[in-house]
Amino acid sequence: MPALVLLGAQWGDEGKGKATDLLGGSVDYVVRYQGGNNAGHTVVVGDQKYALHLLPSGILSPGCTPVIGNGVVVDPAVLLSELSGLNERGVDTSKLLLSGNAHLITPYHTTVDKVTERFLGSRKIGTTGRGIGPTYADKINRVGIRVQDLYDESILTQKVEAALDFKNQILAKLYNRRAIEAGAIVEELLTYAEQIKPYVADTTLILNNAIDEGKVVLFEGGQGTLLDVDHGTYPFVTSSNPTAGGACTGAGVGPTKISRVIGILKAYTTRVGAGPFPTELFDKDGEALRTIGGERGVTTGRDRRCGWFDAVIARYATRVNGLTDFFLTKLDVLTGWEQIPVCVAYEIDGKRVEELPYSQSDFHHAKPIYEMLPGWSEDITKAKTFSDLPKNAQAYVKALEEMSGAPISAIGVGPGRTETIEINSFLS
Ligand code: IMP
Secondary structure, three states, rough: EEEEEEEOOOOOOOOOOHHHHHHHHHHOOEEEEOOOOOOEEEEHHHHEEEEEEOOHHHHHHOOOOEEEEEEEEEEEHHHHHHHHHHHHOOOOOOEEEOOOOOEOOOOHHHOOOOOHHHHHHHHHHOOOOHHHHHHHHHHHHHOOHHHHHHHHHHHHHHHHHHHHHHHHHHHHOOOOOOOHHHHHHHHHHHHHHHHHHHEEEEEHHHHHHHHOOOEEEEEEEEOHEEEEEEEEOOOOOOOOOHHHHHHHHOOOOOHOOOEEEEEEEEEEEEEEEOOOOOOEEHHHHHHHHHHOOOEEOOOOOOOEEEEEEEEHHHHHHHHHHHOOOOEEEOOHHOOOOOOOEEEEEEEEOOOEEOOOOOOOOHHHHOOEEEEEOOOOOOOOOOOOOOOOOOHHHHHHHHHHHHHHOOOOOEEOOOOOOOOEEEEOOOOO
């Protein structure tokens, strides 16, 4: 049975929760491999809507073991509050597994995140302010705090002191802020240690064994391809690797074990935070996409920037992730437009460019070249098969598939759990 990676093909918020949920019943493990509580999955189960930030969406499927891999950064306070929120609604969270190697987001990481953004002024990234970047920076600088450190007070104290030595100089001297006291941080972290302990496990061993035993393991990326620190629109990116390779490093599973890589692709494009976005709309169409699509961030509550579908980006996602399939989401949002523009290439300095330019400067002034596709006005939310879709909606999907470089194997036609057309099973 397969090990699948499911990731965002654009700038995040493509509707990954719904895709994971579609597979939920047949999946044994759902694994987050990067990011932290900057992510936001909305999962609709029956008449209940759940907004998850840190926990893998598999937490809502009773037969599934949710796993937070080593590549994730974990704010322990958020973890515990998200768990208790679910427990209050009757969701059993006892199967959760948390890698002892995952790094912890502490209050000083969130402080540094917010202070740095303020300091950057107009050059700010527009981060979620959750301490993600500073925590990954500490990991790479080898001054991070890991989950396992919670169980050795002396090591924890030494590590927090080492991390704060440098940070306090910056906070006090550069940002004019009060220094943060190591003792108070250690004390706070220790209050979480016992509550988290039952979940801590050697997740790479468990996951590799599970794959070898033929279990279905789903690696769920947070954010999206264009927010990847290596392959995204740097520096307007997150600080981890949502792309497919990140599933291997962030969960401790080799690339030979991955059988399928599914890109979640919205039928139009959205982005939150700053950075280039060639098909962004500033007119009533953009406003309509935002309103009809409910394009407001699950995590930050910020309005998402909206624009038409960009096939250059979709092709790029196919390339850097080795996508085997797409899951096209939110097709229903486009119902009602007479014609739908789709960006097929860019114009850069008077030249037509088919592939995403590697040069940041070029991408910043890339102008979309649009092709107009005929729209449809029929309600598509009840469609169960591809042939139930109006002819123009079918043609729109087929055109996107051709331009994007991988088959579209499922289509989201409404927000509910069952409002999905499955074309090829992801589990075959
Ligand atoms: P950070 O991940 O908080 O450091 O933010 C870096 C950039 O990634 C900002 O532009 C955020 O808006 C964006 N970002 C982070 N998480 C998400 C997400 O789940 N969906 C969409 N954008 C995100």
